[in-house]
Each structure stands twice: as C-alpha cells, then as structure tokens.
Amino acid sequence: MDRNPLATPLVMMVTAAILIPVALCPFWLPTLPSEGFWVARGLAVTGGMAVLTVIGHEKDARARLPLVLASPAVTLPLLALVFYSVIPAIYVELNFGGPIAVPPGALSEDLHKPFGLYAAYAAASLAETWVLAFSGIGLLLAMVFDRLIAAHPDRDTHRPYLIWGLVLVCSAGGAFQLGKTYFPSSWASSLVDSLPPLVMFGMALLTGECAAHPIRRGTWVVAGLAVGLALLFPYQIKAFVFFFVALLLTISLRSRGWTRIAVVGTLLATPALGAGVVMLPRGIAPNLAGKIVYRQSETVFCLDFALREAAAGGGEWRTGPFYFTAGLIPRALWPDKPSLSHGDAFGRFCGLDIPGHSASITLLGEPALRGGPWGIAIAGLVLASLSAAMIATWKRGGRISTALALALTPWLIDFDQHFAMYVANLTRAFLAALPVALVLRHFTRRQNGLSAPS
Numbered sequence: 001m002d003r004n005p006l007a008t009p010l011v012m013m014v015t016a017a018i019l020i021p022v023a024l025c026p027f028w029l030p031t032l033p034s035e036g037f038w039v040a041r042g043l044a045v046t047g048g049m050a051v052l053t054v055i056g057h058e059k060d061a062r063a064r065l066p067l068v069l070a071s072p073a074v075t076l077p078l079l080a081l082v083f084y085s086v087i088p089a090i091y092v093e094l095n096f097g098g099p100i101a102v103p104p105g106a107l108s109e110d111l112h113k114p115f116g117l118y119a120a121y122a123a124a125s126l127a128e129t130w131v132l133a134f135s136g137i138g139l140l141l142a143m144v145f146d147r148l149i150a151a152h153p154d155r156d157t158h159r160p161y162l163i164w165g166l167v168l169v170c171s172a173g174g175a176f177q178l179g180k181t182y183f184p185s186s187w188a189s190s191l192v193d194s195l196p197p198l199v200m201f202g203m204a205l206l207t208g209e210c211a212a213h214p215i216r217r218g219t220w221v222v223a224g225l226a227v228g229l230a231l232l233f234p235y236q237i238k239a240f241v242f243f244f245v246a247l248l249l250t251i252s253l254r255s256r257g258w259t260r261i262a263v264v265g266t267l268l269a270t271p272a273l274g275a276g277v278v279m280l281p282r283g284i285a286p287n288l289a290g291k292i293v294y295r296q297s298e299t300v301f302c303l304d305f306a307l308r309e310a311a312a313g314g315g316e317w318r319t320g321p322f323y324f325t326a327g328l329i330p331r332a333l334w335p336d337k338p339s340l341s342h343g344d345a346f347g348r349f350c351g352l353d354i355p356g357h358s359a360s361i362t363l364l365g366e367p368a369l370r371g372g373p374w375g376i377a378i379a380g381l382v383l384a385s386l387s388a389a390m391i392a393t394w395k396r397g398g399r400i401s402t403a404l405a406l407a408l409t410p411w412l413i414d415f416d417q418h419f420a421m422y423v424a425n426l427t428r429a430f431l432a433a434l435p436v437a438l439v440l441r442h443f444t445r446r447q448n449g450l451s452a453p454s
Contacts, residue, residue, distance in 0.1 A: 011054060015143060019047035022136030025129040034099045034124035040132050041089060044081050044139075051139045055146050067402060068146055068394040070249045072412035073387035077138025080415045084131045084362070088297045092123040099123035108305045109351030112298075118350075119297035127304035130364050141384055145391040152396040161205045161399060164440055166224045168202025173231025180235055190331055194432035196236050197407050200243050201433045203228045204403035207247055208254075239410035246409040298350060299360045299416060305349040306361040310368035321371030321378045327424030330431060340420040342366075366418040379419050386412065400444070404437045 021028070022044045029040050055074065058066050068074065092099055100120040102111065112118050122128065172195045179192030206224045225247075232240050309315060324340075331337050347359040363383070367375035390412065393405045411426040 011050075012143065012147065015047060015050040015054060016140060018043055018050060019136045019140045022047060023133050023140060025132045025136070026126070029129045029132070030126060034101075037089065037099075037124045037128065040129075041086055044132055044135055045086065047136065048078055048081060048139055051143045054143055058146075058151070065253045066151070066395070067250060067253055068391055070246055070253060071142075071390045071394045071405070072409055073138070073142045073145065073390045075246070075249075075409075076413045076415060077135040077142070079413055080131055080138070080362075081135035083292065084296050084300055084415065085128055085135070088119055088293055088300065089123050089128075091293045091297070092120050096120040099125070102304070107351065108301075108349060112301070112351035116294060116297075118301040119293065122297045122300035122304060125300065125304040126307055127300045127364075130303070130307065131300065131362070134364060137380070138383075138387065141387050142391065145388045146395070149388070149392050149395050161208060161403075161444075162220060164444075165202045165205035166220065168205070168436065169199055169224050169228045169231070172196075172198035172202065173228055176235075177231050194428055196232055196239060197411075197429040197433045198436060199228050199232055200239075200410070201403055201407035201436065203243075203247065204250075204406040205399070207251055207406070208399050208403060242410035242413055243407070246406060246413075250406060296416075299362055302346065302350040302359050303361045303365045305351075306346070306365035307368055309349065310365075310372065314369050314372060317369040318372065319370050321367070321374040323370045323375075324367075324379070324382075324420040324423045327420050327422075328427050330428060340424050342418065346418065360416045361418060363415055363417065363419050363422055366420060382423070400437050400441050404433055407433055 022040055025040055029036060032039075051074070052069065056065055056069055089099075095116075096119075098120075099122075100117070102121050102125070111121055176192060176195040176199065179189070179195070183189055183192060203225055206221045229240065229244075309317070326334075326337060327340055329337060343359055346361050346365075349361060349365075350359045352359060361369075363379070364376070367379035369375075371378065390405060393401050397405070408426065408429055411422070411429045414422060414425070417425070
C-alpha cells in the first residue's frame with residue numbers, strides 16, 4: 001500500500017479546521033442571515049472534497065484508488081450534504097430568489113399547501129443546520145477512522161466466487177419472486193423480504209470477479225447482474241438504485257482505462273435513466289425534479305417541524321433514548337413486536353393527512369423526538385460505530401467481507417429513513433446475509449487451503 005502523502009497531520013488539521021465549524025452549525029449558523037448558509041455549504045463542500053482527496057491518495061500496490069471511497073462511511077454524509085442541502089438550496093435560489101422564513105406560530109399544514117413552496121421554507125432552516133452538522137461530523141469521522149485503521153492487502157482475489165455469486169443471485173432472486181407472487185401477505189412475507197440482501201450479496205461477489213477478470217468472465221458477470229436486476233424488480237426499486245450506484249462506484253475504483261470510462265459514464269447517467277424508466281410519461285426532467293428536489297425538500301421541511309416539537313419537550317413522542325433497540329430483535333423471535341414504522345404519524349410534521357402517505361423526518365428527527373439530546377447523542381454513537389466498522393471492513397476485509405458490506409449499502413445510506421426503522425432494516429439485512437457469508441467463507445478456505453482474511 002502506497003503511503004498517502006496528503007494524510008499528513010498538517011493537511012488533516014486544515015481539513016478538520018474546515019469541517020469543525022460545519023459540525024457545529026446548529027450553534028452559530030442560526031444567528032446569521034440566510035446568506036450565511038452559503039458559507040456553511042461552501043465549507044462543507046470544500047471539506048468533503050478535501051476528505052475525498054486525503055482518502056483517495058492512499059492507492060494500493062497496483063495504483064488503484066482505495067475501495068473505502070465507496071464505503072457508506074463516506075457516501076452517507078456526502079449524500080445528505082448534496083441532496084438535502086446543496087441541491088435544494090440552489091433550486092430555491094433559482095425559483096424563489098432565496099429562502100423564506102417560517103412565520104412565528106405558523107402551522108405546517110398551511111405552509112405545505114402551495115406545491116413546492118415548502119422547499120423555500122426548508123432552506124436555511126434549523127433542520128438544514130442539523131443536516132450540515134451531520135455531514136460535517138460524518139466526513140470528519142471518515143477521515144479520522146481512515147487514518148487510524150491500517151489497510152490489509154487483499155490476498156484472496158483468485159478465489160472462485162463466480163459460481164457462488166451466480167448461485168446466490170438465481171436461487172435467492174427466484175425465491176424472492178415466487179414468494180412475492182404466491183405469499184404476498186402471509187406469515188412468510190417477512191422471510192421473503194429478507195431475500196434481497198442475499199441477491200445483492202451475490203451481485204457484489206460478481207462485481208469482484210468483473211474487476212479481477214473483466215474479459216474472461218465479463219459476460220457471465222453482466223448476465224448475473226442483469227438477472228439480479230430482473231428478479232428484484234419491481235419490488236425493491238429504491239434499495240436497488242442505491243445498490244446499483246454503489247456497485248458501479250466500486251467497479252470504477254477497481255477498473256482501468258476504457259472499462260473505468262464506461263462504468264463512470266453509466267454511473268453519471270443512472271439518475272436520468274432511472275427517472276425515465278420509473279416515470280417515463282412525465283418526462284425525465286420533471287421526474288428528476290420530483291425525486292431529487294421536492295422529496296428531499298419536503299423531508300427537510302418535515303424535519304424542521306419535528307425539531308421544533310422536540311425542542312418543546314417532544315410531547316407524546318418522548319419515550320427515552322433507547323427506544324430503537326426493539327429494532328435489533330427480529331420479528332421471527334418477537335412476533336408481537338410493536339411496529340416501528342411511523343411514516344403516517346410523521347405526516348403531521350409535514351402538514352399532511354393523506355392515508356398511506358409516508359412522511360420522513362430523516363435519521364435525525366426521531367432520536368430528537370424520542371430521546372431529546374441524549375437520543376441524538378446515542379444515535380450518533382451508533383452511526384459512528386457503523387462508520388468505523390464499515391471503514392475497517394473495506395480496508396481490512398477480504399472479498400467476502402467487502403461483498404457483504406456492499407450488499408448492505410442500501411440500508412446503510414438510507415438517510416431518508418427514520419432511525420428505528422433504519423436499525424431494524426439494517427439488522428434484518430445483516431442477519432439474512434451473514435450465515436451465507438460464513439458458510440461461503442468456510443468452504444472457500446477449505447477449497448483453497450488459505451488463511452487470508454475474509
């Protein structure tokens with residue numbers, strides 16, 4: 001592993017000096033006029049680019065970019081920054097001439113009625129300061145953990161994962177489609193919903209084969225990925241889009257020349273292609289605006305009113321900071337476990353009362369409502385622990401470990417999810433894929449007689 005010339009104490013101190021004010025946004029940014037938010041956004045973007053540069057210069061023995069750049073520890077804070085702060089703010093400046101302050105005592109249902117105007121109320125709000133702080137803290141932790149955790153050379157790249165990947169994709173994907181067709185709402189539905197992580201685990205194994213043998217095994221890999229897409233469609237669109245982007249990013253980090261150019265081009269075109277496929281009649285541009293601007297702006301708008309309720313004591317929502325631990329217990333072991341999904345109830349913070357409409361207050365809103373400052377602190381410790389674990393896996397794990405981490409990416413970077421469901425969905429996905437990963441690790445070690453890390 002090449003030593004990173006940019007990961008010096010001086011460079012890291014400068015990067016930290018840029019990001020620390022961003023991490024402390026809730027304490028100083030509300031005292032400035034709305035124009036001051038562009039200072040914070042600029043600092044966050046600059047700090048994010050600096051973190052990517054510091055991490056990206058630690059290339060491996062073959063001069064390839066480090067896989068940790070695709071880790072959720074890096075991508076989650078960047079996604080929150082770009083899609084929940086920067087892009088909506090640009091949209092508001094172009095369409096409304098700037099943010100609009102929420103009138104004192106105004107109700108969310110009154111402000112939400114004019115379509116799209118909630119974006120102007122969400123920009124430069126208290127909620128955006130918390131989004132910026134989340135991004136700043138996440139990027140700081142990613143840089144520090146990357147510095148503290150040493151990389152381990154990958155010594156198991158020649159193991160035969162192609163067959164294993166194809167078997168997982170076809171068997172788990174086929175079972176998922178059969179389950180959705182014949183057991184749509186029975187007791188088996190929870191088991192059926194645990195199968196997509198296995199399909200993605202198989203696809204992640206195929207990704208490693210594509211990087212190691214792009215010509216010899218490329219046709220089989222592409223066929224396996226196409227089969228995985230077909231078998232997950234149309235039930236897991238959001239999760240699969242997250243996974244597909246992470247998949248392409250990982251391949252681009254492990255490929256060279258024209259292969260990398262083709263993969264990066266596909267990666268850049270994915271949002272437009274996805275929008276066109278999902279809602280072609282509306283056209284690509286309106287659908288991109290709806291998916292990239294309106295949804296995220298509405299979420300920040302809802303988060304702002306949720307934080308107002310939390311600051312007032314939380315009311316009926318206040319249950320204690322460890323409320324989310326119920327998500328660690330699978331429903332198979334606790335059949336009477338209370339539902340952790342409160343998307344309909346969160347609609348009150350958006351001013352919505354539409355049956356079946358699920359509102360989001362992001363990963364930040366529910367801990368503040370349920371546990372107050374302690375809730376935010378404990379949720380932050382959980383996310384920081386996941387960040388360290390992900391960086392350790394991507395830097396020190398073998399092919400199986402990194403494939404498992406890649407398969408869990410859709411559930412690790414879901415900033416739009418409320419925290420208890422984030423924990424529950426991630427736990428279910430992890431427990432579904434872990435036994436298969438352990439069995440695969442056992443058989444491949446026996447077959448190859450190696451003791452490299454997996």
